[in-house]
Amino acid sequence: MDTKAFLIKYGEIGVKGKNRYLFEDALVRQIRFALKDIDGKFDVTKESGRIYATASEEFDYDEALEALKRVFGIVGICPLVQVENEGYEALTKSVLDYFAKRYTDKEVSFKVECRRSDKRFEKSSMEMNAELGGMILDAFPKTRVDVHKPDVIIHVEVRKKINIFSEIIPGPGGMPVGTAGKAMLLLSGGIDSPVAGYMIAKRGVQIEATYFHAPPYTSERAKQKVVDLARLVSKYAGPVKLHIVNFTDIQLAIYDKCPHDELTIIMRRYMMKIAEKIGYDSDCQGLITGESIGQVASQTMQSLYCTNEVCTMPVFRPVVGFDKQEIIDLSYKIGTYETSIQPFEDCCTIFVAKHPVTKPNLNIIKKDEKKLDGVIDELMEKAFATVETIIVE
Amino acid sequence: MEVYLDNAATTKCADQVIDIVEEVMRKDYGNPSSKHMKGLEAERYVRNSAEIIAKSLKCKREEILFTSGGTESNNTAIIGAAMANKRAGNHLIVSGIEHSSVKEPFRFLEENGFRVTYLPVNSNGTVKLDALKEALCEDTILVSCMYVNNEIGTIEPVEEIGKIVKEYNENIIFHVDAIQAYGKIKVIPKNFKADLLSVSGHKINGPKGVGFLYIKEKTKINPLILGGGQQKGMRSGTDNVPGIAGLGKAVELIYNDEFDKRIENLYQIRKYMIESLKKLDGVTINGVMPEEEGAASAPHIVSASFDNIRAEVLLHALEDKYIYVSSGSACSSNRPGLSSTLEAIGLRKDLLDSTIRFSFCLETSKQDVDYAIVSIKALLPTLRRFVRK
Numbered sequence: 001m002d003t004k005a006f007l008i009k010y011g012e013i014g015v016k017g018k019n020r021y022l023f024e025d026a027l028v029r030q031i032r033f034a035l036k037d038i039d040g041k042f043d044v045t046k047e048s049g050r051i052y053a054t055a056s057e058e059f060d061y062d063e064a065l066e067a068l069k070r071v072f073g074i075v076g077i078c079p080l081v082q083v084e085n086e087g088y089e090a091l092t093k094s095v096l097d098y099f100a101k102r103y104t105d106k107e108v109s110f111k112v113e114c115r116r117s118d119k120r121f122e123k124s125s126m127e128m129n130a131e132l133g134g135m136i137l138d139a140f141p142k143t144r145v146d147v148h149k150p151d152v153i154i155h156v157e158v159r160k161k162i163n164i165f166s167e168i169i170p171g172p173g174g175m176p177v178g179t180a181g182k183a184m185l186l187l188s189g190g191i192d193s194p195v196a197g198y199m200i201a202k203r204g205v206q207i208e209a210t211y212f213h214a215p216p217y218t219s220e221r222a223k224q225k226v227v228d229l230a231r232l233v234s235k236y237a238g239p240v241k242l243h244i245v246n247f248t249d250i251q252l253a254i255y256d257k258c259p260h261d262e263l264t265i266i267m268r269r270y271m272m273k274i275a276e277k278i279g280y281d282s283d284c285q286g287l288i289t290g291e292s293i294g295q296v297a298s299q300t301m302q303s304l305y306c307t308n309e310v311c312t313m314p315v316f317r318p319v320v321g322f323d324k325q326e327i328i329d330l331s332y333k334i335g336t337y338e339t340s341i342q343p344f345e346d347c348c349t350i351f352v353a354k355h356p357v358t359k360p361n362l363n364i365i366k367k368d369e370k371k372l373d374g375v376i377d378e379l380m381e382k383a384f385a386t387v388e389t390i391i392v393e
Numbered sequence: 394m395e396v397y398l399d400n401a402a403t404t405k406c407a408d409q410v411i412d413i414v415e416e417v418m419r420k421d422y423g424n425p426s427s428k429h430m431k432g433l434e435a436e437r438y439v440r441n442s443a444e445i446i447a448k449s450l451k452c453k454r455e456e457i458l459f460t461s462g463g464t465e466s467n468n469t470a471i472i473g474a475a476m477a478n479k480r481a482g483n484h485l486i487v488s489g490i491e492h493s494s495v496k497e498p499f500r501f502l503e504e505n506g507f508r509v510t511y512l513p514v515n516s517n518g519t520v521k522l523d524a525l526k527e528a529l530c531e532d533t534i535l536v537s538c539m540y541v542n543n544e545i546g547t548i549e550p551v552e553e554i555g556k557i558v559k560e561y562n563e564n565i566i567f568h569v570d571a572i573q574a575y576g577k578i579k580v581i582p583k584n585f586k587a588d589l590l591s592v593s594g595h596k597i598n599g600p601k602g603v604g605f606l607y608i609k610e611k612t613k614i615n616p617l618i619l620g621g622g623q624q625k626g627m628r629s630g631t632d633n634v635p636g637i638a639g640l641g642k643a644v645e646l647i648y649n650d651e652f653d654k655r656i657e658n659l660y661q662i663r664k665y666m667i668e669s670l671k672k673l674d675g676v677t678i679n680g681v682m683p684e685e686e687g688a689a690s691a692p693h694i695v696s697a698s699f700d701n702i703r704a705e706v707l708l709h710a711l712e713d714k715y716i717y718v719s720s721g722s723a724c725s726s727n728r729p730g731l732s733s734t735l736e737a738i739g740l741r742k743d744l745l746d747s748t749i750r751f752s753f754c755l756e757t758s759k760q761d762v763d764y765a766i767v768s769i770k771a772l773l774p775t776l777r778r779f780v781r782k
Contacts, residue, residue, distance in 0.1 A: 216711075351779075
């Protein structure tokens with residue numbers, strides 16, 4: 001393969017005014033991180049408003065492309081053939097060679113689009129468009145020119161070097177991670193929360209995560225599954241700091257003292273409180289959950305109203321308006337589905353009442369929560385004191 | 394204190410086994426199929442292990458086929474025998490409480506045109522012999538029954554089964570899955586007229602990834618793995634020499650003069666554990682009781698059901714105290730769905746998900762059992778307080 005570099009196109013960053021360089025630098029950093037473990041070395045450089053990832057040795061093309069497709073902020077990835085600028089004669093040879101390797105036998109329509117930033121170059125862009133087009137037509141009789149809706153656009157750019165490309169592979173879009181603050185994801189072992197984390201990370205937000213572990217009611221394998229999910233999210237979001245909270249005693253206290261049909265709501269209120277506190281301590285500016293309206297009893301609008309009430313941080317629920325199937329589709333796409341459906345119970349499923357409240361009343365919940373007075377503060381302290389934090393990447 | 398009571402899932406490798414495995418890997422790494430000295434040295438290990446195993450089974454060395462373990466032995470036995478004998482008939486018989494490595498091959502054969510009869514069992518887990526007599530027919534070519542049930546430890550009446558089968562038609566092939574039996578009781582295939590018998594290495598302090606299938610001479614059976622023709626064409630692929638050497642050593646360490654004494658001791662441990670468990674509230678013991686007549690249990694398995702407790706929660710709570718047990722059968726607990734053995738013996742529905750299997754090794758002591766019992770006793774009230782309302 002003659003492709004030795006990728007031209008990275010980015011979208012929204014371009015309009016960010018004087019902060020632009022911050023966004024570009026973040027994108028360069030994320031691209032370097034993504035390509036770190038790929039077979040082959042890359043130089044990632046910023047050059048007059050563009051980013052190039054250039055291989056300095058042999059590399060695995062598919063692997064590199066997959067990695068780039070996971071970097072938020074990238075709108076398009078152009079596999080690039082780069083040749084030295086050795087004049088027009090040499091350029092025509094390279095273009096014909098490029099075309100021959102890709103489109104020889106196909107009946108394609110095409111047009112040539114040249115740009116030169118090197119204005120001293122011997123031909124103008126318009127001249128080159130016409131001449132190169134003619135040469136391709138002569139060399140490959142099956143092809144035809146279509147300037148309005150061509151199958152293929154052959155881009156030829158004359159810069160310090162000459163870039164030739166014709167393919168733009170869509171990237172994930174969004175903003176480079178690290179450009180929009182930090183948020184705490186409530187990560188369970190389910191399908192929804194990893195997707196929620198992915199969606200917020202896509203907007204440039206760095207992700208930390210909190211998992212509520214309840215041994216012996218949840219197993220070490222359930223915990224391992226959450227670590228695995230955090231690792232999958234980190235493929236997009238970069239390294240994820242995962243906080244594991246031992247939630248057993250709090251859960252049992254609620255079970256003991258509060259009405260059983262309110263258990264899930266009260267439990268979730270404490271989860272939010274704990275996640276928010278850990279979030280404050282690590283400079284997060286928001287919480288993220290995988291809640292979707294009406295999916296389960298604790299996610300009706302009334303329930304969300306009750307669980308949201310304990311937080312002062314904004315709570316982001318990016319999948320709130322999605323149907324389950326839409327969330328599943330997205331989890332397939334980002335590669336978390338297979339891990340999410342492993343059958344280890346998480347703490348949400350074991351104590352669930354047969355008929356939980358679906359329209360909780362905040363005043364009643366608060367009144368029932370009072371029954372925890374006297375024990376809960378100490379249990380919360382203990383939970384915070386025993387948080388286990390690991391960095392997953 | 395760490396107490397490993399999950400020896401029916403797997404056992405710790407014996408030190409001497411590890412030594413010989415290491416020696417083969419480091420020094421005698423040759424391929425037994427090679428013509429030079431290095432190959433010959435490697436071949437000696439294989440031959441030696443086959444001899445040790447043959448002695449324990451009172452059979453010939455040539456009747457031992459090394460495999461990758463219990464699952465492969467069962468697959469080879471069942472699919473290989475059915476394929477080789479399909480012209481003689483298409484009816485197969487198997488007990489209803491088999492391990493999935495037996496059950497699934499039968500299901501596979503069923504999908505491929507064979508007719509399978511699944512035999513019911515009594516409440517202690519023994520196969521109903523009348524049902525076997527009824528099921529046998531002209532078309533029957535293969536009967537398979539486990540020797541010891543992996544979930545509740547019941548010893549199946551293989552002697553009677555062998556007799557019934559062979560008296561009906563001596564050409565019917567009789568396969569015995571002895572994976573939980575070998576190393577715990579004396580296993581002599583000719584005593585119960587078995588033609589095929591499966592054993593796994595890692596259940597008897599040997600390495601994982603190795604086992605064997607006893608194939609009585611002249612038994613018609615096809616190989617499953619084709620290639621370079623190793624082991625007389627019955628299983629191609631370079632022999633797992635370190636594993637086979639380790640397996641031989643493991644067998645040597647178990648079947649020696651001490652065997653009867655050590656097994657008797659294990660029976661005492663089992664009896665002691667059952668008595669101790671019975672003293673706790675709301676505990677049901679499954680399988681054959683120590684004092685029961687007319688049926689027997691293997692010495693190393695105790696299956697107990699706990700009222701109002703989810704087995705997995707008790708398992709993880711015990712794990713917290715470094716006591717390792719399993720819920721149902723370890724192989725099937727990876728999958729949702731409940732144990733078919735417990736269902737087949739007619740266990741109360743609410744106990745299906747409340748059953749723990751404790752399984753011993755030769756080193757398990759009374760102190761280990763005491764520690765487990767004390768821990769369980771302490772856990773039961775707390776765990777019972779927090780059940781799904």
